[in-house]
Amino acid sequence: MAKTWKMPTWFYRLGSPRxxxxxxxxxxxxxxxxxxxxxxxxxVWGLAFxxxxxxxxxxxxxxxxxxxxxILAQSCYMLMAVAGAVSLIWKMKVAxxxxxxxxPIGATLAVLALATGAIWGKPTWGTWWVWDARLTAMLxxxxxxxxxxxxxxxxxxxxxxxxxxxxxxxxxxVNIPIIKYSVEWWNTLHQGSTFxxxxxxxxxxxxxxxxLVMVVGFYCFFTVVLxxxxxxxxxxxxxxxxxxKELVEAR
Amino acid sequence: xxxxxxxxxxxxxxHGLYVWLAYSIALVIVAFNVxxxxxxxxxFIAEYRRRLKRExxxxxxxxxxxxx
Numbered sequence: 001m002a003k004t005w006k007m008p009t010w011f012y013r014l015g016s017p018r019x020x021x022x023x024x025x026x027x028x029x030x031x032x033x034x035x036x037x038x039x040x041x042x043x044v045w046g047l048a049f050x051x052x053x054x055x056x057x058x059x060x061x062x063x064x065x066x067x068x069x070x071i072l073a074q075s076c077y078m079l080m081a082v083a084g085a086v087s088l089i090w091k092m093k094v095a096x097x098x099x100x101x102x103x104p105i106g107a108t109l110a111v112l113a114l115a116t117g118a119i120w121g122k123p124t125w126g127t128w129w130v131w132d133a134r135l136t137a138m139l140x141x142x143x144x145x146x147x148x149x150x151x152x153x154x155x156x157x158x159x160x161x162x163x164x165x166x167x168x169x170x171x172x173x174v175n176i177p178i179i180k181y182s183v184e185w186w187n188t189l190h191q192g193s194t195f196x197x198x199x200x201x202x203x204x205x206x207x208x209x210x211x212l213v214m215v216v217g218f219y220c221f222f223t224v225v226l227x228x229x230x231x232x233x234x235x236x237x238x239x240x241x242x243x244x245k246e247l248v249e250a251r
Numbered sequence: 252x253x254x255x256x257x258x259x260x261x262x263x264x265x266h267g268l269y270v271w272l273a274y275s276i277a278l279v280i281v282a283f284n285v286x287x288x289x290x291x292x293x294x295f296i297a298e299y300r301r302r303l304k305r306e307x308x309x310x311x312x313x314x315x316x317x318x319x
Binding site: 039043047048049050051052057058059061062065066069105108109111112115116119120122123221224225228229231232235236239244245248249251 | 253263265266267269270272273274276280281284285289292295299300303
């Protein structure tokens with residue numbers, strides 16, 4: 001007899017908008033505290049205590065914003081595509097709401113990565129912008145986010161909108177390895193990765209430790225804002241259900 | 252502390268404008284991402300409550316009309 005494949009219980013629970021709304025409400029304060037502490041610590045450490053770069057001087061301190069926002073813009077994209085796939089395959093409402101909520105957050109993170117990169121490029125490379133592989137791929141990431149966001153907000157029918165957004169984000173995922181390997185595949189002005197899983201960072205520990213704190217802080221921050229947005233989305237889409245009515249009346 | 256004085260810290264070795272511009276944009280984007288969903292949720296709840304009240308008034312009026 002064929003054994004039927006079963007996903008863990010929490011996966012099925014995530015299918016319930018109410019359960020997801022409540023669990024996110026419980027997790028939110030902890031992630032908010034972690035994000036605030038880590039980011040405050042990382043900013044002070046990076047701005048005031050880390051040594052200046054011997055070539056770039058103090059402009060290198062932009063790295064503590066630039067690298068975390070670029071990493072998060074890509075992680076957010078992967079989450080958006082995976083959530084989109086889950087909503088396509090299992091027709092899970094909450095997954096679609098997560099995917100929809102990822103788009104505007106990811107777009108602002110991509111804008112932040114591009115803007116800080118341009119500001120850093122001016123004193124370092126002598127120009128705000130070059131049509132370099134990494135920069136161009138990152139700009140395409142921003143356009144993909146804008147595309148997914150537009151699809152979600154322009155199509156009236158939520159199910160059709162979710163499907164269209166999910167398909168676009170899944171097609172666009174080819175851009176992620178292009179961003180990652182662009183600095184290795186092409187001759188580029190952009191410097192190589194600071195962090196790799198297999199090697200020790202080439203930077204001095206006094207420089208990369210605050211960066212690591214900022215990256216973890218940005219992940220917590222992303223979790224917080226994604227949960228805030230998804231919770232607002234759940235309320236709006238579940239407004240006809242009795243638990244939302246009770247929740248509003250209890251306020 | 253890497254810098255000798257507060258003015259040194261603000262000046263960032265001549266790169267002050269770049270560094271502080273990058274950090275202010277980051278602050279704006281972080282604040283936007285936190286504030287906008289909170290406002291959206293507040294607005295939703297306020298609208299929903301108004302609708303509930305309106306429905307309640309309507310029901311009361313109907314009830315009083317039917318007793319007359």
